[in-house]
Amino acid sequence: xxxxxxxxxxxxxxxxxxxxxxxxxxxxxxxxxxxxxxxxxxxxxxxxxxxxxxxxxxxxxxxxxxxxxxxxxxxxxxxxxxxxxxxxxxxxxxxxxxxxxxxxxxxxxxxxxxxxxxxxxxxxxxxxxxxxxxxxxxxxxxxxxxxxxxxxxxxxxxxxxxxxxxxxxxxxxxxxxxxxxxxxxxxxxxxxxxxxxxxxxxxxxxxxx
Amino acid sequence: xxxxxxxxxxxxxxxxxxxxxxxxxxxxxxxxxxxxxxxxxxxxxxxxxxxxxxxxxxxxxxxxxxxxxxxxxxxxxxxxxxxxxxxxxxxxxxxxxxxxxxxxxxxxxxxxxxxxxxxxxxxxxxxxxxxxxxxxxxxxxxxxxxxxxxxxxxxxxxxxxxxxxxxxxxxxxxxxxxxxxxxxxxxxxxxxxxxxxxxxxxxxxxxxx
Amino acid sequence: xxxxxxxxxxxxxxxxxxxxxxxxxxxxxxxxxxxxxxxxxxxxxxxxxxxxxxxxxxxxxxxxxxxxxxxxxxxxxxxxxxxxxxxxxxxxxxxxxxxxxxxxxxxxxxxxxxxxxxxxxxxxxxxxxxxxxxxxxxxxxxxxxxxxxxxxxxxxxxxxxxxxxxxxxxxxxxxxxxxxxxxxxxxxxxxxxxxxxxxxxxxxxxxxx
Numbered sequence: 001x002x003x004x005x006x007x008x009x010x011x012x013x014x015x016x017x018x019x020x021x022x023x024x025x026x027x028x029x030x031x032x033x034x035x036x037x038x039x040x041x042x043x044x045x046x047x048x049x050x051x052x053x054x055x056x057x058x059x060x061x062x063x064x065x066x067x068x069x070x071x072x073x074x075x076x077x078x079x080x081x082x083x084x085x086x087x088x089x090x091x092x093x094x095x096x097x098x099x100x101x102x103x104x105x106x107x108x109x110x111x112x113x114x115x116x117x118x119x120x121x122x123x124x125x126x127x128x129x130x131x132x133x134x135x136x137x138x139x140x141x142x143x144x145x146x147x148x149x150x151x152x153x154x155x156x157x158x159x160x161x162x163x164x165x166x167x168x169x170x171x172x173x174x175x176x177x178x179x180x181x182x183x184x185x186x187x188x189x190x191x192x193x194x195x196x197x198x199x200x201x202x203x204x205x206x207x208x209x
Numbered sequence: 210x211x212x213x214x215x216x217x218x219x220x221x222x223x224x225x226x227x228x229x230x231x232x233x234x235x236x237x238x239x240x241x242x243x244x245x246x247x248x249x250x251x252x253x254x255x256x257x258x259x260x261x262x263x264x265x266x267x268x269x270x271x272x273x274x275x276x277x278x279x280x281x282x283x284x285x286x287x288x289x290x291x292x293x294x295x296x297x298x299x300x301x302x303x304x305x306x307x308x309x310x311x312x313x314x315x316x317x318x319x320x321x322x323x324x325x326x327x328x329x330x331x332x333x334x335x336x337x338x339x340x341x342x343x344x345x346x347x348x349x350x351x352x353x354x355x356x357x358x359x360x361x362x363x364x365x366x367x368x369x370x371x372x373x374x375x376x377x378x379x380x381x382x383x384x385x386x387x388x389x390x391x392x393x394x395x396x397x398x399x400x401x402x403x404x405x406x407x408x409x410x411x412x413x414x415x416x417x418x
Numbered sequence: 419x420x421x422x423x424x425x426x427x428x429x430x431x432x433x434x435x436x437x438x439x440x441x442x443x444x445x446x447x448x449x450x451x452x453x454x455x456x457x458x459x460x461x462x463x464x465x466x467x468x469x470x471x472x473x474x475x476x477x478x479x480x481x482x483x484x485x486x487x488x489x490x491x492x493x494x495x496x497x498x499x500x501x502x503x504x505x506x507x508x509x510x511x512x513x514x515x516x517x518x519x520x521x522x523x524x525x526x527x528x529x530x531x532x533x534x535x536x537x538x539x540x541x542x543x544x545x546x547x548x549x550x551x552x553x554x555x556x557x558x559x560x561x562x563x564x565x566x567x568x569x570x571x572x573x574x575x576x577x578x579x580x581x582x583x584x585x586x587x588x589x590x591x592x593x594x595x596x597x598x599x600x601x602x603x604x605x606x607x608x609x610x611x612x613x614x615x616x617x618x619x620x621x622x623x624x625x626x627x
Contacts, residue, residue: 023412026358026412027412027413027414028414029354029358030359030411030413030414031354031359031412032358032359032408032409032410032411032412033409033410033411033412034357034358034363034364034365034409035412038364039358053262053263053471054467054471054478054481055481056265056476056478058265059265062331063263063264063327063331064327064328064331066328066331069330069331080412083414118481118482119482121484121487121488122484122487140349140558140559140561141345141354142354143353143354143561144561145449145559145560145561146453146559148452149444149447149452149453149456149457150448150449150453154452155452199450200450200451200452201450202448202449202450202451203444203445203449203450203451203453203498203501204445205446205448205501232621233623235621236621236622236623237623238563239568239622240563240567240568240620241568241617241618241619241620242618242619242621243566243567243572243618244564244567244621247567248567258472262471265474268474269472269474272473273537273540275537275540278539278540278543279539292621349558350554350558350564352558352561352563
């Protein structure tokens with residue numbers, strides 16, 4: 001298997017994991033099957049879609065390749081069946097898988113942006129957007145304030161990974177190496193944050209209205 | 210009147226009906242006149258706009274033809290006046306009109322997608338998106354979990370109609386026939402769902418946070 | 419300094435002010451530093467981005483010029499530091515600055531739309547969208563019904579300014595003059611609305627569900 005194929009598989013794995021987190025959130029809101037599918041698909045593909053729209057990078061990935069929608073849909077249906085059969089949800093396994101998906105999406109987003117000749121700062125924003133915007137859309141549609149704006153380090157892991165990727169690329173490392181190291185940075189930052197409960201400082205402002 | 214003119218009129222009728230549902234929701238949130246206009250326009254035109262952005266199908270319909278915005282605005286103002294004059298809102302008439310609008314939007318969305326050479330599965334998604342995304346935006350901006358992810362069969366009617374349209378098209382039926390039958394499928398599915406309270410199974414997941 | 423430079427500076431000033439209102443809202447929701455940055459950036463750049471996507475006006479301004487993101491980020495960080503040092507927030511000064519930002523964004527939005535050869539009615543909508551959509555996104559993500567759909571005249575000031583700009587342009591006034599007068603119309607309408615509590619009539623509809 002080539003590096004490209006491995007990366008494509010990782011991408012689909014990320015789609016599957018993000019779709020599962022979407023389906024679980026939809027279940028917490030007691031949505032019907034259609035709602036579960038939509039929330040799963042938006043969570044999995046929303047970040048990359050928003051990135052492509054802003055970069056004018058057409059066609060959007062899932063428009064021509066229906067494997068993305070298929071994987072997201074099957075993951076959603078699988079999640080519903082799993083819960084119906086009263087199988088336990090392995091929380092820490094899911095968090096680890098989510099961290100892996102986040103790593104893939106961040107690197108893909110950064111790379112797509114660089115291919116569109118944007119400044120490095122914009123590429124970092126596109127990497128973060130690809131990683132987190134789907135989850136933000138999921139939370140907003142489900143009427144929750146997005147978790148990633150409050151809980152332990154999440155987007156910060158994307159920023160670190162995206163910066164690493166750009167730095168290594170500028171140094172001229174081979175593609176499999178900068179991709180691999182950048183993904184590892186996201187993954188390890190995220191695992192460390194979960195393990196030791198690391199969080200960014202919060203900004204509390206009393207509502208005086 | 211040609212078939213094209215009839216279809217265009219149906220499209221404007223769908224815009225008007227969707228705008229009314231938007232204005233009513235804005236009224237339930239005690240918005241001011243500007244809020245009523247914006248929610249009405251987003252409900253009526255949001256689904257088609259999102260579809261065109263994702264398909265890179267420019268110019269977006271209402272950009273060059275201001276009749277769409279005009280019809281949506283007049284419907285919103287008319288709704289406010291109607292309620293101010295304490296005229297009753299005919300719920301079942303509105304639901305029937307909404308089902309008709311849903312049928313038109315679904316067929317238009319599917320057809321526009323097919324003209325952009327996407328796979329059939331993407332065309333179905335675009336048909337559903339055109340039909341329901343405006344209502345989802347309305348509910349999200351008004352701080353409600355989208356109704357169509359919870360209540361009786363709605364998007365499922367779009368899926369059925371969109372699939373029917375694609376199937377008949379592949380069979381080579383004349384345009385007025387595949388359009389008409391596909392619209393009828395949406396309309397009848399929706400009316401049957403309302404009449405007998407048909408709903409998709411719900412996915413309940415206890416919140417253990 | 420040329421008129422163009424003055425206008426560019428005004429634009430950046432608008433970005434800074436809108437970012438501050440975003441950061442303050444994020445603080446009211448006790449978000450972490452990343453959340454504060456994201457909400458500030460979306461509030462400052464969301465309206466113009468949506469306008470550019472719908473008009474297919476690429477590249478989106480902040481994609482190639484990272485000064486926009488930088489100004490928004492620094493404003494957000496500055497706001498957090500200011501509040502941490504328990505300095506008071508000068509409400510009426512902020513409202514005045516916000517009115518100025520609204521005036522700049524409205525004129526820019528209208529002008530960009532006209533350059534894309536759309537009808538005047540669409541240009542007005544794009545002016546209003548550029549002025550208010552960032553604030554709407556801020557409120558929706560923060561789980562609030564957008565304030566501008568409820569409180570005293572805000573978007574109406576944009577509509578007045580946008581119409582003035584188009585009218586003067588058609589009359590052939592020099593660019594610095596139509597820009598200046600249109601901005602003044604937004605500013606004065608908004609200040610008058612704040613001073614005398616002017617508001618559009620509200621549409622109250624009892625929820626009978």
